[in-house]
Amino acid sequence: MKKSLAACLPLLLAGSALAGDGLSFSLKADAYSEPVAIHAFTHDWSDSLSRGDQAFAHARAELSRREGNDEFALLWRYDYLLSFHEGTARFYHTYAHGGTPVTGAYPIEIRARHTEAWGFRWKHDFALRPELTLSPAINLLQGYGLTEGAVDGSVNLRTPGFDSRDFRAADLQVDYHYDQPRLHEDDLGWHPKGPEAIGYSLDIGAQWQPRPSLTLGLLACDLLGRLYWRDAPATRYDFDYQADPAQRSLTGQLSVDDRYLQHLPVRTEAWVTYLTAGGIKAGGLVQSNRLGALATVSLGSERLPGSPELLWEPGTGAWGMEFNGRYYRLRWLADNPDAGKAHRLGVTAAVFMGW
Numbered sequence: 001m002k003k004s005l006a007a008c009l010p011l012l013l014a015g016s017a018l019a020g021d022g023l024s025f026s027l028k029a030d031a032y033s034e035p036v037a038i039h040a041f042t043h044d045w046s047d048s049l050s051r052g053d054q055a056f057a058h059a060r061a062e063l064s065r066r067e068g069n070d071e072f073a074l075l076w077r078y079d080y081l082l083s084f085h086e087g088t089a090r091f092y093h094t095y096a097h098g099g100t101p102v103t104g105a106y107p108i109e110i111r112a113r114h115t116e117a118w119g120f121r122w123k124h125d126f127a128l129r130p131e132l133t134l135s136p137a138i139n140l141l142q143g144y145g146l147t148e149g150a151v152d153g154s155v156n157l158r159t160p161g162f163d164s165r166d167f168r169a170a171d172l173q174v175d176y177h178y179d180q181p182r183l184h185e186d187d188l189g190w191h192p193k194g195p196e197a198i199g200y201s202l203d204i205g206a207q208w209q210p211r212p213s214l215t216l217g218l219l220a221c222d223l224l225g226r227l228y229w230r231d232a233p234a235t236r237y238d239f240d241y242q243a244d245p246a247q248r249s250l251t252g253q254l255s256v257d258d259r260y261l262q263h264l265p266v267r268t269e270a271w272v273t274y275l276t277a278g279g280i281k282a283g284g285l286v287q288s289n290r291l292g293a294l295a296t297v298s299l300g301s302e303r304l305p306g307s308p309e310l311l312w313e314p315g316t317g318a319w320g321m322e323f324n325g326r327y328y329r330l331r332w333l334a335d336n337p338d339a340g341k342a343h344r345l346g347v348t349a350a351v352f353m354g355w
Helices: 086-096
Strands: 022-033 054-067 070-084 104-124 126-129 132-157 167-178 196-211 214-242 247-263 267-275 280-289 292-301 309-313 318-324 328-334 344-354
Touching: 070 086, 070 132, 086 104, 104 196, 132 214, 132 247, 167 247, 309 328, 318 344
Parallel strands: none
Antiparallel strands: 022 054, 022 344, 054 070, 070 104, 104 132, 126 132, 132 167, 132 196, 167 214, 196 214, 214 247, 214 267, 267 280, 280 292, 292 309, 309 318, 318 328, 328 344
C-alpha cells in the first residue's frame, strides 16, 4: 500500500472506547472477495472459481487524541468496491488460467470505485440525554489514489479460444478515471501524471443505552462525501467488431480532465450489545456498503482477562476472536485459517496511552 477498509465505527471508537483522555493509534482492514480468494484476486485469479459478483476492501490507519468530548485525528484510508457480472468472472477466470472457453455470448460488466487518501478528522460527542450520545465528525481529505468507472458490453465466441478468429462479435464501452492506467494503456505510451484531490465527508454516530446492560448504536460514514480531483486521467473508448461481414470500429480517446468530482459512497454500521449480571456479553453488528451487508454475532465474557469474544459471520462463514483491554484492542476474523485462501479477512489492532 501507499499512504492508504472515512471508515466506520470500530476505528472511530478505538480510542474513545478505552476510558479517559489520551492518545491512540488504530489500524483496521476488512476485505471480502466472492469469486476467488482475496490473495488470488490480486494475483491473476490463481484460485478455483466460486459464485459471486462482488469484492471490496476497506482499510484505515488513525492516530488520534481525545480531550473530553472532542477527538482529533490524522488518518489514512483506502476503499475499493468492485462489482461485476458472474459471466464476466467466468470468462476472465478461464482466460487467466489458459483454459478453453465455451462458445457463446458472455456479458462484460464491471463497476469499480477506488479511493486512497489521507486527512484530518474532528469528532465531538453531544450528550443529548444521559443515556443518548450523538457524535458527528468532519473529515478533511487529500486524495491521491483513484479508480472509478465502468466497462460494459459483450463478447460472442464462435469457436472455443481467445484468438481474434474465435470471436463472432464484440461490443465494449470503456469509461473510467484513474491515478494509474489499469487496462494496459501504458502499452500505447500513455504515462499521465497522477492526479490529486481535496475533499470532505461527514460521519454521524449515535449511541443509546436505555439501561446499563443494553447498548445500541448506529453510524453513517461519508455522508455528503466529495473529492474534487484535478488533472484526472481518463480512458473513454467504444469498440465494435463482427466477423461476418467483417467490420470493426474503435472510437474514443485517452485524455486528462482538468476537474473531476468523485462522490464517496456511504457506509453504515448498526450494533447492539447485551451484558448479563454474570459478565456474559452478547452482541450483533451489521456493516453495509453499496454492494451489500455483512452481519456478525459475538459472545464473550467481561470477567476473563482481555474480555475475549468469539465472532461469527453467518453470511461468509468467517470466525474470529476479539480482545479488549484497557490499553489495547485486537480482532481477527477469517473464513479460512490459511489467509492466502481466505475470501473474507478482518483485522483490527489498536493501542491507547492515557494521561
